[in-house]
Amino acid sequence: MAAIDLNTFKEKLEKDSKSFLSFDPYPCIVLDNFLNKEYLEGIGDELRALVNKKKDSIFNPFIHLNARVWGTIRREGFSPRMNEIVDTFQSPDFLDYLGDLTQIKGLIADTELITGGYVVHKQKGFVNLHVDHRTHPQEKKWSRKVLLLYYLNDDYEDSYNGQLELWDKEAKKMHNKIAPLYNRCVIQTIDDGYIHGLPETINFPEGDCRKALVLWFYVEEENELPLKVTKYYSRPVDPILKKMIIHSENILLHIHYVVKRIFGMDDGLYIKIQKFFRK
Numbered sequence: 001m002a003a004i005d006l007n008t009f010k011e012k013l014e015k016d017s018k019s020f021l022s023f024d025p026y027p028c029i030v031l032d033n034f035l036n037k038e039y040l041e042g043i044g045d046e047l048r049a050l051v052n053k054k055k056d057s058i059f060n061p062f063i064h065l066n067a068r069v070w071g072t073i074r075r076e077g078f079s080p081r082m083n084e085i086v087d088t089f090q091s092p093d094f095l096d097y098l099g100d101l102t103q104i105k106g107l108i109a110d111t112e113l114i115t116g117g118y119v120v121h122k123q124k125g126f127v128n129l130h131v132d133h134r135t136h137p138q139e140k141k142w143s144r145k146v147l148l149l150y151y152l153n154d155d156y157e158d159s160y161n162g163q164l165e166l167w168d169k170e171a172k173k174m175h176n177k178i179a180p181l182y183n184r185c186v187i188q189t190i191d192d193g194y195i196h197g198l199p200e201t202i203n204f205p206e207g208d209c210r211k212a213l214v215l216w217f218y219v220e221e222e223n224e225l226p227l228k229v230t231k232y233y234s235r236p237v238d239p240i241l242k243k244m245i246i247h248s249e250n251i252l253l254h255i256h257y258v259v260k261r262i263f264g265m266d267d268g269l270y271i272k273i274q275k276f277f278r279k
Contacts, residue, residue, distance in 0.1 A: 003035050003088040006097055017101050020187070025168050025175040027102065028188035034150065035085070035183060044154035044182075046079060047211050051120050059120055065249040066128040066232045070209075072117035082118065089148060089215055098217065102189060104145050107217045114138060121162060121202040121210040128246055129171055129197040129235060132190050132216070134228035142218035143225055144190050150213040151180040161200040162210040169193030171233035180210060190216070195233055 009016070009031070020029040051059050051070070058077030059070040075083060088094060090109035099105050110116055114137060121127075136142035149164065156162075158179065164186065166176040178186055188194070202210055231250055234243040 003039050003084060004094075005036065006093055010097060013097070013100055017103065020101055021103065023176075023188075025166055026189065026191070026194045028166065028176075028186065029101070030178055031185045031187070032181065033183055034185040035088070037183065040152075040183060043081065043152055044211070046081070047118070047120070047152060048208060050077070050079075051122075051209055051211075052207060059118070065245050066130070068125045069119055069121055069127060070125075071119040071214075072113070074113045074117070078118075085150070085213060086113070086215070089150070089213070095217070098146065098148075098187070101187065102146055104189070104219065106219050107146060108142065108220060109215070109217060110136070116215045117213070119212055119214050121198065121204070123202060123204060123206065123209075125198075125202040125210065126200065127198045129165070129167055129195050129199055129233040131192065131195055131231050131233075133230040134190060134192075135225050136218060139218070139220075140224040141221050143221050144216050145219050146217040147188050147190050148213075148215040148217070149180075149186040149188075150215075151182060151184045151186075152211040152213070153180050154182045155208065156181055160202065160204045160210070162198060162202050162204070163200070165197055165199060167195040167197075167233075167235075169195065171195050172236060180212060197233075199235060 016029055016031070021027050023029060050057065056077075058072050060073060062069050062071055072078070075086070078086075090111055095107050095109060099107050132144065132147060134144045136144065153162075156179065162180050164178040164180065165174050166178070166188075167174050169192075178184075188196070198210075204210055232246050234246045238246070
């Protein structure tokens with residue numbers, strides 16, 4: 001069984017493209033029932049089993065001042081279906097569809113998943129408001145243009161939090177909140193001032209978590225690009241101390257990305273260092 005019937009979405013492509021471009025506060029679209037329902041049967045349990053694995057879990061901690069998230073490294077430990085879902089979103093046909101939807105031509109998939117992959121947020125997980133880094137850590141001519149979020153939360157309730165928040169360019173006002181519903185695909189462009197995040201603490205039940213696939217798509221430019229790193233923002237309601245903590249880490253993150261670019265490293269090395277010091 002094919003994971004997706006693209007013809008269904010191509011039939012309403014013109015309408016969806018207009019909706020995408022006019023979304024508030026920046027280009028974005030929410031597409032429900034995206035992959036074939038029968039194809040996904042049992043995927044929630046499959047991911048929960050991998051997350052809760054006592055030893056050698058494929059979900060590694062990425063925990064710092066502005067985020068508490070667990071994610072995969074490249075495609076290490078993926079089940080066949082996890083790989084097939086990624087391949088579906090990175091296929092030539094899907095890239096053509098994505099280019100037509102966003103009006104961004106020449107999109108490139110990061111097939112090795114040096115960036116992106118499956119991510120989960122356990123209890124007390126979060127990601128503060130931010131603008132994603134705009135360049136690839138290794139491909140120095142690749143400009144990041146599109147973010148795709150695909151949700152696999154088969155038992156989601158609003159009380160669990162985890163809604164994607166979209167804010168204005170000054171991080172003064174939230175314009176949209178998107179629930180991470182099962183089989184929902186969110187596609188948005190990446191640009192300066194396109195601020196989003198999961199600032200509310202995740203409250204999924206013990207043993208469960210917020211489950212998503214995160215993929216970025218790029219365009220190759222003519223010349224090498226200057227480094228543009230992730231930048232975090234505080235909300236008006238955040239206390240003074242939290243605001244100071246949020247903004248202080250931006251300097252450390254810049255150093256982190258500079259090192260990654262200079263030495264051509266990916267996050268796998270950082271995970272190995274973390275595991276060494278946890279022994």
